[in-house]
Amino acid sequence: MMAALIFVISIATLFMFFVSYCRSLVASSSRHPLSKEVRDVTGIPVSATGRDFVRVMQLLQLCPERPEDRTGLQAVEMYYGILGLMEKTVARLLPAVHFWAEQERAGCANFAVVLLDRRIAFSREILAQQGEF
Amino acid sequence: MPGSVASFIWYFGTALELAFVVCSIARKSFARYFFLNLYFLLAIGSSFGRHLFLSKFGVYSDEYHYVYFYTDALLTLALYVALISLYAHVFGELRFGKYLRLLALLLLLGTALFSYSVVAQSSERLSTSFAYELSQNLYFVGLVLTYLLWGAALKLRETRTRLVQFILSLGLYFSAYAASYALVNMASKYGVVSFLGPALGCLLPLSWTVTMWRHSEDARLIPAQLVAVPR
Numbered sequence: 001m002m003a004a005l006i007f008v009i010s011i012a013t014l015f016m017f018f019v020s021y022c023r024s025l026v027a028s029s030s031r032h033p034l035s036k037e038v039r040d041v042t043g044i045p046v047s048a049t050g051r052d053f054v055r056v057m058q059l060l061q062l063c064p065e066r067p068e069d070r071t072g073l074q075a076v077e078m079y080y081g082i083l084g085l086m087e088k089t090v091a092r093l094l095p096a097v098h099f100w101a102e103q104e105r106a107g108c109a110n111f112a113v114v115l116l117d118r119r120i121a122f123s124r125e126i127l128a129q130q131g132e133f
Numbered sequence: 134m135p136g137s138v139a140s141f142i143w144y145f146g147t148a149l150e151l152a153f154v155v156c157s158i159a160r161k162s163f164a165r166y167f168f169l170n171l172y173f174l175l176a177i178g179s180s181f182g183r184h185l186f187l188s189k190f191g192v193y194s195d196e197y198h199y200v201y202f203y204t205d206a207l208l209t210l211a212l213y214v215a216l217i218s219l220y221a222h223v224f225g226e227l228r229f230g231k232y233l234r235l236l237a238l239l240l241l242l243g244t245a246l247f248s249y250s251v252v253a254q255s256s257e258r259l260s261t262s263f264a265y266e267l268s269q270n271l272y273f274v275g276l277v278l279t280y281l282l283w284g285a286a287l288k289l290r291e292t293r294t295r296l297v298q299f300i301l302s303l304g305l306y307f308s309a310y311a312a313s314y315a316l317v318n319m320a321s322k323y324g325v326v327s328f329l330g331p332a333l334g335c336l337l338p339l340s341w342t343v344t345m346w347r348h349s350e351d352a353r354l355i356p357a358q359l360v361a362v363p364r
Contacts, residue, residue, distance in 0.1 A: 006273050007315035013276060014308035020283070020359060021301040021340075027354040028294050071343045 022079035025072045026107040029114040038117040048113050050105025053080055056112040063119035064126065073115060080108040142331045147180045149338035156345045165350070168218035169299070172211040173338060179204035209271050216278055216303060222296055223286050272314060276307035287359065294352040295344055297359065302340035309333045 039045065042056060057077070083101045091098035150173040157163045163170055183200055190196040283300055291297055313329040 003315040003318040006270075007312050007319065010273070010276060010308045010312035010315060013280060014305065014312060017283070017301055017304035017308055021298070021305060023359055024294070024297050024301055024354065027359060028298075028348065028352065030355065068343060068347050071339060072347070 018075075019079070022075055023104075023107075025076055026111045029111050030107075032114045032117065034113060035117055035120070037120055038113060041120070042113060042116065044113060048106060048109035050083075050102050050109055053105060053109040053112055056109060056116055060112060060116050060119065063116065064123050066119060066122050069115055069118070073112070076108050076111050080105060083108070138328060139331065142328065142335065143180065146331065146335045146338065147177055149335055149342060150176050150180075153338050153342040153345060156342050160345055160349070162345065162350060166218075166299075166345075168211075168215045169341065172208070172215045175211045176208055176338075179208060209275075213275065213278075216275060216282070219296070219300055219303070220282055220285075222293075223282060223289065223291060223300075272307055272311040276304070276311050279304040279307050292353045292355070293350075294348045294354050295350060297354065298344040298348070299341060302337060302344065305340070306333070306337040309336060 034044075041059065042048070042052065044052060048056065060073075083105050087098065087101050087105075091101050153173050154163075154170050154177075157166055157170055182204060183197070186194075186197045186200045279300065283304055286297065286300055310330065310333055313333055316329065
């Protein structure tokens with residue numbers, strides 16, 4: 001009985017901490033100003049919407065990976081998946097949840113765009129270093 | 134000797150712990166986060182000790198069981214100290230920081246005395262499911278303390294990116310660990326649950342290392358963006 005109670009509470013707090021962790025990842029990239037180059041590549045003028053996430057993820061796969069981004073990106077990708085599931089289920093009954101989930105998905109897409117921007121800059125650095133030799 | 138999956142998880146976890154210490158030295162943050170580093174250094178030492186006893190006495194020996202459970206208790210205590218040090222970081226700039234340190238010291242002594250009395254009374258039961266129950270309860274207390282710390286960090290509008298992500302990673306770790314121990318207690322007959330604990334053990338050094346590497350001490354975030362439902 002005690003183990004079952006601890007299990008249920010732990011799973012609930014695990015979900016809460018996971019959401020907060022993903023939000024902190026998204027928030028840590030929110031102040032990053034996007035370069036003109038990434039705006040042109042993605043076609044996103046000011047800020048991304050939730051629907052841009054999949055397309056930006058495809059663009060991310062075309063760029064050389066930065067190892068320090070991998071864990072954060074995987075966590076945000078998982079968070080985006082959970083939000084998608086919520087939109088298909090709970091959000092259909094509760095409009096407020098739909099609005100919240102859409103905002104969160106937009107945050108995830110913005111995080112991916114910032115990562116893309118960093119990867120483009122990283123690729124350019126690598127090319128510049130190769131040009132020196 | 135443990136199987137290849139268990140050995141891989143073990144070595145991978147130890148490598149990640151070492152990576153955090155190296156990373157914090159490289160980022161000149163070893164002293165600032167001394168107790169987090171101390172926890173990982175003790176974890177690395179415990180891994181070596183356990184490996185030594187394992188290769189000498191075997192996985193089913195009493196010697197290995199005692200080393201395993203005593204180092205586990207020591208590591209849990211060290212993790213409590215690391216958690217208290219995060220409390221000190223969050224409340225450090227407030228006027229009651231002095232009282233907080235005293236409270237933290239009392240909490241630490243209380244935890245140590247409680248653990249000692251439990252072990253002294255029940256040393257013959259340590260190799261049974263009792264050890265799992267004790268760990269489950271200790272991790273659950275850790276989870277509650279981390280939850281309170283996260284609440285305080287939100288209330289105080291904490292902006293330090295590193296600190297926020299350290300607390301959240303610890304919360305994730307304690308939640309996952311308490312859940313996995315509870316699952317082992319409820320469904321120990323399924324072999325796969327035995328891998329859960331060690332695999333989750335890699336989670337904390339991985340996320341802390343990434344945080345240490347990605348963000349400088351000066352990195353800040355907007356506190357309002359951390360609250361799931363805006364107030």
